[in-house]
Amino acid sequence: MDNTNEELDILRDKVRGVTTEIMRVVQQRIELARKIGEVKSRLGIDIKDEKVEHEIRMRVMLLAQEIGMSTEFALQLLNILLVESEHVQAQKSSQKVVEKQTHLGIFSKAKQLEATGKKIIHMEVGEPDYSPPTRVGAALAESFRMKLYHYTDTQGIAKLRDAIAAKEGGGICKDHVVVTPGGRFAVFSAITSLLRTGQELIVIEPAWPAYKECADFVGARTKILRTTLEDKWIPDTKQLEGMINSSTKMIVLNYPNNPTGKVLDHKTMENIVLIAKDHGLYLLSDEVYADYVFAEFSSIRKYDYAKSIVVGSFSKRYAMTGFRVGYGIANKDIVSKMARVQAVAITSVAEPMQQAALAALEVDPSENIKLMKKRLDFICRKLKKMSLRCVEPEGAMYAYPELPKGEDIPIVEKLLEKGVALAPGSGFGDSYKRFVRISACQPEKMLEKGLDVMASVIREQM
Amino acid sequence: MDNTNEELDILRDKVRGVTTEIMRVVQQRIELARKIGEVKSRLGIDIKDEKVEHEIRMRVMLLAQEIGMSTEFALQLLNILLVESEHVQAQKSSQKVVEKQTHLGIFSKAKQLEATGKKIIHMEVGEPDYSPPTRVGAALAESFRMKLYHYTDTQGIAKLRDAIAAKEGGGICKDHVVVTPGGRFAVFSAITSLLRTGQELIVIEPAWPAYKECADFVGARTKILRTTLEDKWIPDTKQLEGMINSSTKMIVLNYPNNPTGKVLDHKTMENIVLIAKDHGLYLLSDEVYADYVFAEFSSIRKYDYAKSIVVGSFSKRYAMTGFRVGYGIANKDIVSKMARVQAVAITSVAEPMQQAALAALEVDPSENIKLMKKRLDFICRKLKKMSLRCVEPEGAMYAYPELPKGEDIPIVEKLLEKGVALAPGSGFGDSYKRFVRISACQPEKMLEKGLDVMASVIREQM
Numbered sequence: 001m002d003n004t005n006e007e008l009d010i011l012r013d014k015v016r017g018v019t020t021e022i023m024r025v026v027q028q029r030i031e032l033a034r035k036i037g038e039v040k041s042r043l044g045i046d047i048k049d050e051k052v053e054h055e056i057r058m059r060v061m062l063l064a065q066e067i068g069m070s071t072e073f074a075l076q077l078l079n080i081l082l083v084e085s086e087h088v089q090a091q092k093s094s095q096k097v098v099e100k101q102t103h104l105g106i107f108s109k110a111k112q113l114e115a116t117g118k119k120i121i122h123m124e125v126g127e128p129d130y131s132p133p134t135r136v137g138a139a140l141a142e143s144f145r146m147k148l149y150h151y152t153d154t155q156g157i158a159k160l161r162d163a164i165a166a167k168e169g170g171g172i173c174k175d176h177v178v179v180t181p182g183g184r185f186a187v188f189s190a191i192t193s194l195l196r197t198g199q200e201l202i203v204i205e206p207a208w209p210a211y212k213e214c215a216d217f218v219g220a221r222t223k224i225l226r227t228t229l230e231d232k233w234i235p236d237t238k239q240l241e242g243m244i245n246s247s248t249k250m251i252v253l254n255y256p257n258n259p260t261g262k263v264l265d266h267k268t269m270e271n272i273v274l275i276a277k278d279h280g281l282y283l284l285s286d287e288v289y290a291d292y293v294f295a296e297f298s299s300i301r302k303y304d305y306a307k308s309i310v311v312g313s314f315s316k317r318y319a320m321t322g323f324r325v326g327y328g329i330a331n332k333d334i335v336s337k338m339a340r341v342q343a344v345a346i347t348s349v350a351e352p353m354q355q356a357a358l359a360a361l362e363v364d365p366s367e368n369i370k371l372m373k374k375r376l377d378f379i380c381r382k383l384k385k386m387s388l389r390c391v392e393p394e395g396a397m398y399a400y401p402e403l404p405k406g407e408d409i410p411i412v413e414k415l416l417e418k419g420v421a422l423a424p425g426s427g428f429g430d431s432y433k434r435f436v437r438i439s440a441c442q443p444e445k446m447l448e449k450g451l452d453v454m455a456s457v458i459r460e461q462m
Numbered sequence: 463m464d465n466t467n468e469e470l471d472i473l474r475d476k477v478r479g480v481t482t483e484i485m486r487v488v489q490q491r492i493e494l495a496r497k498i499g500e501v502k503s504r505l506g507i508d509i510k511d512e513k514v515e516h517e518i519r520m521r522v523m524l525l526a527q528e529i530g531m532s533t534e535f536a537l538q539l540l541n542i543l544l545v546e547s548e549h550v551q552a553q554k555s556s557q558k559v560v561e562k563q564t565h566l567g568i569f570s571k572a573k574q575l576e577a578t579g580k581k582i583i584h585m586e587v588g589e590p591d592y593s594p595p596t597r598v599g600a601a602l603a604e605s606f607r608m609k610l611y612h613y614t615d616t617q618g619i620a621k622l623r624d625a626i627a628a629k630e631g632g633g634i635c636k637d638h639v640v641v642t643p644g645g646r647f648a649v650f651s652a653i654t655s656l657l658r659t660g661q662e663l664i665v666i667e668p669a670w671p672a673y674k675e676c677a678d679f680v681g682a683r684t685k686i687l688r689t690t691l692e693d694k695w696i697p698d699t700k701q702l703e704g705m706i707n708s709s710t711k712m713i714v715l716n717y718p719n720n721p722t723g724k725v726l727d728h729k730t731m732e733n734i735v736l737i738a739k740d741h742g743l744y745l746l747s748d749e750v751y752a753d754y755v756f757a758e759f760s761s762i763r764k765y766d767y768a769k770s771i772v773v774g775s776f777s778k779r780y781a782m783t784g785f786r787v788g789y790g791i792a793n794k795d796i797v798s799k800m801a802r803v804q805a806v807a808i809t810s811v812a813e814p815m816q817q818a819a820l821a822a823l824e825v826d827p828s829e830n831i832k833l834m835k836k837r838l839d840f841i842c843r844k845l846k847k848m849s850l851r852c853v854e855p856e857g858a859m860y861a862y863p864e865l866p867k868g869e870d871i872p873i874v875e876k877l878l879e880k881g882v883a884l885a886p887g888s889g890f891g892d893s894y895k896r897f898v899r900i901s902a903c904q905p906e907k908m909l910e911k912g913l914d915v916m917a918s919v920i921r922e923q924m
Contacts, residue, residue, distance in 0.1 A: 005505075011498045012514065018491045019518060020525060022543070023536060025487060027529045029480045036473045043467075052474065056481060063482060067489045073546050074485060080542065081484070084535050104805075111615075127613055137606035140814060144599035149784035151589055153573075181643055181786075181808045188807045197659065197681070213806045219659070322611035322813035324643075343566075344675045345650045345807065346643045351784035352602060353812050 029081060030088055037089030050223075053082060054245055061246055075247050079198025079221070101409055102209055103423030103437065110421040121442060121450040124421040126258065126397055128319035128441045130368060132360060136320065139359030143352040152348045155179065155339045156327070160358045164312070164327055167361060170301050176329055178338050179357075181349050183288040183313035183326030188214045189341035190284050190309045190328060194250060195220040201250035201284075202243055204235045205429035206259055206400065208286070211252045223248070226431055229402055232391050233262040237271040244275070250282040251275075253300065256289040259400045259428050259437040261376070261393020263297045273303040281307065282334075288313040288326065291365055294373050295394035306331055309338075316397065318360045319368065325349060325357040372397055375440040375447060382451045386458065399438045400425065406461050407433045414457050420450045491543060492550055499551030512685075515544060516707055523708050537709055541660025541681075563871055564671055565885030565899065572883040583904060583912040586883040588720065588859055590781035590903045592830060594822060598782065601821035605814040614810045617641065617801045618789070622820045626774070626789055629823060632763050638791055640800050641819075643811050645750040645775035645788035650676045651803035652746050652771045652790060656712060657682040663712035663746075664705055666697045667891035668721055668862065670748070673714045685710070688893055691864055694853050695724040699733040706737070712744040713737075715762065718751040721862045721890050721899040723838070723855020725759045735765040743769065744796075750775040750788065753827055756835050757856035768793055771800075778859065780822045781830065787811060787819040834859055837902040837909060844913045848920065861900045862887065868923050869895045876919050882912040 040046075057078065064074035103124045110120045143149060155161065156179025164179070165172045180186040187210055195201060197219035203211045204225045212222040223243050227233045240251070251272065255264050264272075276283045285300035287310050300308045313326035328338050342348070379399045383390045390401035403411060408424035415422055425435025440447065502508075519540065526536035565586045572582045605611060617623065618641025626641070627634045642648040649672055657663060659681035665673045666687045674684040685705050689695045702713070713734065717726050726734075738745045747762035749772055762770045775788035790800050804810070841861045845852045852863035865873060870886035877884055887897025902909065 008498060008501050008505075011494055011501065015491060015494050015498070016518065016521065018487055018494060019522065019540070019543070022484065022487050022491065023522060023525050023531065023539075024529060025480055025484045026539060027531045029477060029484060030531065032473055032477050032480060036470065036477070039470050039473065043470075056478065059478065060481065060485060063485050067486060069485065069489045069492065070546075073542075076542060077485075077488060078481070080535075080538060081481070084532075108615075125613070131609065132611065137603070140606050141599070141603040144602050147593065149594065149782065151587070151783050153570075181812070185808050192679075210806070217654075217803075217806055320611065321613050322810075324808065324810070324812040341679075344672070344679055346647050346786065348784075348786070350643070350786040350812055350815050352818075353815065356814075 026081065030084060033085035034088045040089065056082075057245055057247060071246065076196070076198045079219075079247075083219075101412075101424050102427035105427075106412060106416065106421050106423060109416060113416070119419055120416075121420050121446050123439050123442060123447065123450050124423045124437075126316065126439050126441060127321045128316065128368065128397070129443065130319050130371070132318050132320045132323070132356075133363040135359045135363065136318070136323075136356045139356045140352055143355040148355050149351050152351050152354065154343045154348050155335065156349060157351065157354050157358075160354050160361075163358055163361045164329075168301065168310075168312070168329060172329060175332050176335060178328045178335050178342065179349050179354060180326045180328060180338075180342065181324040181346060182315065183286065183311045184210055185342070185346075186309075186311040186326050186328035186338070187211065187284070187286060188217070189338040190282075190311070190330075190334070191215055191220070191250070192218045193337040193341050194282050194334070198247060200245070200248045201252060202240065202248065203252045204254070206233075206257075206425070206432050206435070207252070207428055208254060208258050209427060211254075211284075211286075220249075221247075224429065226429065229389060229391060233257065233260045234264070234268060235272075237268060237275060240272065241275050244279050244281070248279065248281060250284055252284045252286065254286040256293055256297065256393075256395025258289065258396055259398050259423070259425070259435075260391060261396045261398055261400065262391065263293060263295045263394040266296070266298065269298065269300070269303065273300070273305050276307065277305060283308040284311070285309065286311040288316055289396040291317045292369055292372050292397055293395040294376075297395060301329065307334075309334055314357045314360055317365045317368070318363065320357070320360060323353045323356055325353050372440055375444055378444055379438055379440055379447060379451065382448070382455075386451075386455050388458075397440050399440070400435055401438070403434050403436060404458060404462065408436055409433075411457060411461065412436060415454060418453050418457065420453045422450075422454070488543065492546060495547035496550050502551065519707055519709060533708070538658070538660045541683075541709075545681075563874075563886050564889030567889075568874060568878065568883050568885060571878060575878070581881055582878075583882050583908050583915075585901050585904060585909065585912050586885045586899075588778065588901050588903060589783045590778065590830065590859070591905065592781050592833070594780050594782045594785070594818075595825040597821045597825065598780070598818045601818045602814055605817040610817050611813050614813050614816065616805045616810050617797065618811060619813065619816050619820075622816050622823075625820055625823045626791075630763065630772075630774070630791060634791060637794050638797060640790045640797050640804065641811050641816060642788045642790060642800075642804065643786040643808060644777060645748065645773045646672055647804070647808075648771075648773040648788050648790035648800070649673065649746070649748060650679075651800040652744075652773070652792075652796070653677055653682070653712070654680045655799040655803050656744050656796070660709060662707070662710045663714055664702065664710065665714045666716070668695075668719075668887065668894050668897070669714070669890055670716060670720050671889060673716075673746075673748075682711075683709075686891065688891065691851060691853060695719065695722045696726070696730060697734075699730060699737060702734065703737050706741050706743070710741065710743060712746055714746045714748065716748040718755055718759065718855075718857025720751065720858055721860045721885070721887070721897075722853060723858045723860055723862065724853065725755060725757045725856040728758070728760065731760065731762070731765065735762070735767050735770075738769065739767060745770040746773070747771065748773040750778055751858040753779045754831055754834050754859055755857040756838075759857060763791065769796075771796055776819045776822055779827045779830070780825065782819070782822060785815045785818055787815050834902055837904075837906055840906055841900055841902055841909060841913065844910070844917075848913075848917045850920075859902050861902070862897055863900070865896050865898060866920060866924065870898055871895075873919060873923065874898060877916060880915050880919065882915045884912075884916070
């Protein structure tokens with residue numbers, strides 16, 4: 001016994017020595033990173049260098065295999081080294097991190113202005129102005145009478161999951177559904193349960209900022225695939241495949257797209273699914289605008305890919321944003337991981353809200369869809385008259401035109417002063433400062449007023 | 463220009479070499495950990511060794527200071543090394559991780575049994591059987607009529623935060639309040655926003671499992687301070703202070719306590735606040751049972767400590783569990799960090815639920831409190847007759863008696879077969895296998911029935 005304790009002591013002593021050694025070498029690496037930061041700053045070179053990063057990642061993987069280290073652990077370790085290097089370089093460099101101005105920031109400013117008595121036309125948020133189905137109100141009152149206000153199954157009440165499974169079709173059942181507080185939490189629970197620190201996901205920009213926010217929350221890295229107005233917002237699937245490395249775990253899709261209204265054609269979707277399959281990646285498909293579709297659209301579910309997760313919501317379909325009910329659809333294994341996050345963070349979704357959603361599902365939302373299409377057509381005609389470039393939306397609730405001159409933030413701020421709230425394009429990606437997002441969640445008359453103000457502000461800029 | 467690029471190339475080459483070196487030394491450390499694991503397994507020694515870990519943490523901190531490395535980064539790095547070492551050691555050892563059986567597991571089993579037609583007396587969950595105030599029902603219907611079902615401020619609607627601030631008193635205003643989907647999300651957002659991977663929080667057991675679950679979610683480590691029935695569940699503050707190291711960031715309190723019903727005396731509370739102050743720690747005080755108090759109790763807010771966070775809820779006070787409305791109270795900086803988590807995960811709490819909570823706040827819950835006290839007294843009398851040891855609850859909704867013989871899980875399972883659901887004591891901490899938690903959320907008649915079944919099962923065991 002004593003003998004073996006001695007053995008332990010010797011081993012522990014070695015651990016101490018090796019730990020000191022690790023710290024010293026790591027510090028050497030940090031010093032080098034600092035120097036590189038200085039050189040880059042002098043040359044005005046961007047701190048991030050994907051190519052160099054990729055190369056070092058490949059090296060570390062090969063080395064891990066060679067020395068018998070778990071690749072997953074090696075990549076995790078490398079990642080915290082890379083993050084610290086970036087951190088140190090940013091300190092040395094003149095590049096500053098500026099808080100991003102998003103549609104929510106403008107919404108909040110607009111609300112503050114309203115509180116001072118100013119009238120604002122809200123064309124910045126994706127919150128329909130029409131009402132939820134009347135039976136939703138009845139269901140609310142009923143839920144209280146029937147004492148339906150208790151903890152529910154973490155995944156959601158069985159009846160609601162049954163109804164969602166039936167609506168979605170394709171042979172799924174309630175076990176493939178998790179009811180979440182809004183589509184946002186389905187995104188949050190999918191990303192935080194399926195990705196870990198140092199792993200990567202690919203987001204196609206322009207994009208709703210939530211995907212990156214959720215990735216940041218668990219220390220996962222967001223790689224950006226940019227699309228352009230010139231290419232009609234269609235992602236280059238070759239480029240997509242080129243971005244994949246051993247740390248990549250997920251591709252995020254969002255079609256019909258917020259903010260562009262783009263819907264992908266079958267061929268492109270098929271390509272993306274094949275790429276995901278080839279590399280064993282999760283496909284998170286945020287389809288909360290799936291009802292608002294004016295072109296041919298197929299859900300990722302049609303492609304029958306086991307590692308796909310569909311996000312749906314009652315917010316847009318039934319104008320039920322403030323009820324905070326959405327859902328995720330995936331295989332049982334993924335659903336149980338997402339439900340686990342839900343159990344830790346919120347226990348379950350408020351039961352009266354689930355009852356309200358259940359009642360809503362019986363209602364056909366097609367009138368809402370027609371109305372939205374009509375408004376988007378109206379917006380597009382107005383934009384054409386203003387000679388702004390814009391890809392006509394094939395779905396969702398937004399137009400995303402290019403500004404003829406200047407950047408989004410000053411123009412959005414000037415518009416807000418004049419009582420019109422728009423979302424700055426750069427809220428959906430750093431490279432979209434020349435764009436704004438116009439939400440069609442207002443009556444046509446209001447949209448007309450707002451767009452007229454926008455036209456006059458843009459004329460002034462010319 | 464060429465010259466400086468050459469400079470970059472040389473530096474990058476050095477980075478490659480140093481990175482390889484880091485990986486090699488880290489692998490040496492892992493090999494040593496593996497050997498230690500083998501020795502420990504042979505000796506039957508626990509893998510975790512707090513003392514050794516503490517010692518190495520201190521060394522690394524000193525070393526970091528010496529070589530100019532950020533201590534925070536050094537500890538983060540050390541932590542992933544420690545986690546990987548544990549991981550490797552666990553593989554070598556025979557120690558297996560068993561999924562813990564908690565009150566929620568029993569609740570779920572009980573629900574399944576009910577679905578097959580079996581009658582169950584629910585004494586396992588903390589969900590009051592009485593109804594929310596009637597005006598809550600009216601507020602629900604009203605919220606629909608008044609179109610109060612939109613996105614709200616992430617922190618919660620101003621009126622509700624005003625009302626919570628007024629109820630809580632002590633000079634706070636709405637800026638110190640964040641409305642969350644249940645008290646659980648206030649715990650989640652506090653822990654995940656204030657702690658990072660490798661940092662530590664101290665939880666006093668027996669404890670609600672949520673604190674550790676939230677810490678696990680961000681890779682923070684939970685250190686356990688155990689209390690005993692013999693010491694009347696009073697924590698040893700000397701021992702508490704001894705557990706603090708440079709990685710410790712938070713102490714979690716939960717009084718009135720779930721599961722013991724303990725309320726801390728003023729002196730002990732004051733001691734804990736002083737310790738937190740001395741070490742600059744956050745104090746997360748989960749006070750969701752603050753209304754159910756039958757002894758002298760003061761909220762952590764009385765101690766005016768800037769780094770404290772109070773968690774409150776409408777669930778227990780008004781029997782509104784399924785509405786999922788709770789809140790956090792803290793200084794503006796902490797509140798904005800918690801609200802940030804909320805913005806990322808859920809946008810805002812469902813507005814009709816916030817309106818319902820606002821309506822409830824006008825109601826005095828003292829009848830509920832009297833009822834709960836009466837039931838707990840009844841349970842305690844019954845337990846005394848059964849000769850079970852139990853510290854009389856001074857608050858909350860539970861009794862936590864010691865079993866005279868045997869372990870909790872087999873007894874709880876036998877009881878469930880006989881139609882009585884109890885929470886196993888070990889769900890609140892590994893060292894409490896000799897305990898069960900009895901929830902007083904049932905009418906006295908049902909409690910009597912359930913306790914009689916419990917008495918007979920225990921007699922059989924003797």
